[in-house]
Amino acid sequence: MTDDAGSTRKKQGKNKNDAASGGPKSRFPWPHLLGELVLISVFFAFALYHLGDTGLLFNSQISLRCRLTPVECLSRLGPAEGPAKTNNAELQQALALSDWACHVKNDAASCSRLGYAYSSGMGRNVDRATAMSLFEKACFHQEKLACVEVGLFYEKGWVVQRSLDKAAGLYQEACSGGVPLGCAFLGSSYHSGRGVDKNLSKAIELYQQACSDGNAWGCTNLGVCYELGTGIEKNLPKAIELYQQACSDGNSRGCTNLGLCYEFGKGVEKNLPKAIELYQQACSDGDSIGCRSLGFAYEDGTGVEKNLPKAMELHEKACSGGNSMSCNSLGGAYEDGTGVEKNLSKAMELYEKACFDGEPMGCNNLGLVYEYGKGVEKNLPKAVEFYEKACSDGLPLGCNSLGVVYEYGIGVEKDLPKAMEFYEKACSDEFPLSCKSLGDAYKYGKGVKKDLFKAVELFQRACTLDEEECSH
Known part of the structure; x- marks a missing residue:
C-alpha cells in the first residue's frame, strides 16, 4: 500500500447531500405560557401576573442562544450532564414558576419549558434524564410539541434505548395533534425509512404540510427534495426559493443549504462572498454543517483567506455539535499537525467518534x-x-482499502479474486484508483482473466474520473 494511497484515503470532500437527513433544525413557535390557574395564595396570583414577562425573558434567552425552539436545539446537545450554561435572577424566577406550575398544577407547557432548561443548561444543570421525564409528562398531558421532544430522545437514544419505531409514532402523534414540526420530523422518518417503511411521496407530502403551516424545517427538507430530484421532479429555482424562505424564517440549515448553492453555483450564479456570509450566519446560529462548510472554506481558502487554525476551530465547533465529518477532518489535522499541534491520541479519539457516529471516512482512517x-x-x-x-x-x-489488503495479504490471507471484487465495487462507485488497480489486474491477468481491451477501458475510466490517473 503506497503512501499516496494512504494520503488519498484521508481526503474528505464536501458533501451537501446530507442536508436532507440532518437533525431537526427548524423553527416553531414556543408553546404558550400558562393558561388560567386557580391559585390558592396572593403570592402565586402575583407570580402568575408576572409570568408573561418572565416567560418572554426565558424565550429571549433561548433566542439569543440558537434562534430555534427548544426541541430544535436538542439535536445540538453536548454531554448528558453538566453545569448550567446560562443563569440569571430573572431566568430563575421564570423557571421557578414553571417548576411550580408543572409539579403542582400539571401544566404541560411548563413541564416542557422546564425540560428544555434541563436539556440545554438554560438556568439548570444539564440533566437529560430529568429532561426526558419532564417531556414525557408534558406529552402525556397533551403538550404535543413535547411529544416531538420525546420522539427525538428515542431517535437519538438519549438516556433511553434507541427506538426509531417509537420516535416515528411520537412524531405522528404530534403531527396529528397540529404540530407542524412533528410533521416535518415524520417526513424525515419516511424520507430515510427510520421507524417506518421508506416512502418518498409521503415524506414530500408531510414536508409540504409542515412548510405551508409555517415550519421552516419542512421548507428546508422540501427544498432538498427539489434540489436533488428526490421523489419529485428536480427544480433548482424552487429549491432556492424554499431555502431562502427557511433561512429568512431563522432556519440555520436552510441558510447552509443556500450557501452551498451559492458556493457551487447550483441554481444561482456562483457567489463565494454570499456563500461565506450564509455559512457564518448558519454557524453562529448553531448549525453544525454551516460551521463545517465554513471550516472547509478557511481550510481551502475558498472565498476567504486561507487560515488553518481558524478552520480547525470551526471543525471543532461542528464536531462538538455532532457533525461526524468535521470530527474526521479534525482528526486528520491532529494526525498531521495541520492548524493544530500534532497529537496522535487526539486524532485516534476523533476518528473513533466520527466512525461510530456514522462517518465511514473516520472508519477508514x-x-x-x-x-x-x-x-x-x-x-x-x-x-x-x-x-x-x-x-x-x-x-x-473503504472498499478500495479492502481490495489492497486482499491483493497483498495484509492482515488477511491473500485472495486476488476477492481483491478484484472490492476494486470492482469501488470502481463502479467512481473511485478512480480502484478502476486503475482493476485495469492493472486485467492487463496482467491478476485474479481475473487477462483482457487488454478491458484493461484499456478501465484505464480510460480512471483517467476520466481523475486526470492524475492518466499515466497509462
Whole structure:
C-alpha cells in the first residue's frame, strides 16, 4: 500500500447531500405560557401576573442562544450532564414558576419549558434524564410539541434505548395533534425509512404540510427534495426559493443549504462572498454543517483567506455539535499537525467518534491508523475490520482499502479474486484508483482473466474520473 494511497484515503470532500437527513433544525413557535390557574395564595396570583414577562425573558434567552425552539436545539446537545450554561435572577424566577406550575398544577407547557432548561443548561444543570421525564409528562398531558421532544430522545437514544419505531409514532402523534414540526420530523422518518417503511411521496407530502403551516424545517427538507430530484421532479429555482424562505424564517440549515448553492453555483450564479456570509450566519446560529462548510472554506481558502487554525476551530465547533465529518477532518489535522499541534491520541479519539457516529471516512482512517501503527500498536486484523465497516457503510475508499489488503495479504490471507471484487465495487462507485488497480489486474491477468481491451477501458475510466490517473 503506497503512501499516496494512504494520503488519498484521508481526503474528505464536501458533501451537501446530507442536508436532507440532518437533525431537526427548524423553527416553531414556543408553546404558550400558562393558561388560567386557580391559585390558592396572593403570592402565586402575583407570580402568575408576572409570568408573561418572565416567560418572554426565558424565550429571549433561548433566542439569543440558537434562534430555534427548544426541541430544535436538542439535536445540538453536548454531554448528558453538566453545569448550567446560562443563569440569571430573572431566568430563575421564570423557571421557578414553571417548576411550580408543572409539579403542582400539571401544566404541560411548563413541564416542557422546564425540560428544555434541563436539556440545554438554560438556568439548570444539564440533566437529560430529568429532561426526558419532564417531556414525557408534558406529552402525556397533551403538550404535543413535547411529544416531538420525546420522539427525538428515542431517535437519538438519549438516556433511553434507541427506538426509531417509537420516535416515528411520537412524531405522528404530534403531527396529528397540529404540530407542524412533528410533521416535518415524520417526513424525515419516511424520507430515510427510520421507524417506518421508506416512502418518498409521503415524506414530500408531510414536508409540504409542515412548510405551508409555517415550519421552516419542512421548507428546508422540501427544498432538498427539489434540489436533488428526490421523489419529485428536480427544480433548482424552487429549491432556492424554499431555502431562502427557511433561512429568512431563522432556519440555520436552510441558510447552509443556500450557501452551498451559492458556493457551487447550483441554481444561482456562483457567489463565494454570499456563500461565506450564509455559512457564518448558519454557524453562529448553531448549525453544525454551516460551521463545517465554513471550516472547509478557511481550510481551502475558498472565498476567504486561507487560515488553518481558524478552520480547525470551526471543525471543532461542528464536531462538538455532532457533525461526524468535521470530527474526521479534525482528526486528520491532529494526525498531521495541520492548524493544530500534532497529537496522535487526539486524532485516534476523533476518528473513533466520527466512525461510530456514522462517518465511514473516520472508519477508514482508523483502519489506516491500525495498519501503520500510528499512535497505537499495529493491528492488521483490526485495520481490516474498520475497512470492512467503511466499505459496508458505502465508502468507495473503504472498499478500495479492502481490495489492497486482499491483493497483498495484509492482515488477511491473500485472495486476488476477492481483491478484484472490492476494486470492482469501488470502481463502479467512481473511485478512480480502484478502476486503475482493476485495469492493472486485467492487463496482467491478476485474479481475473487477462483482457487488454478491458484493461484499456478501465484505464480510460480512471483517467476520466481523475486526470492524475492518466499515466497509462
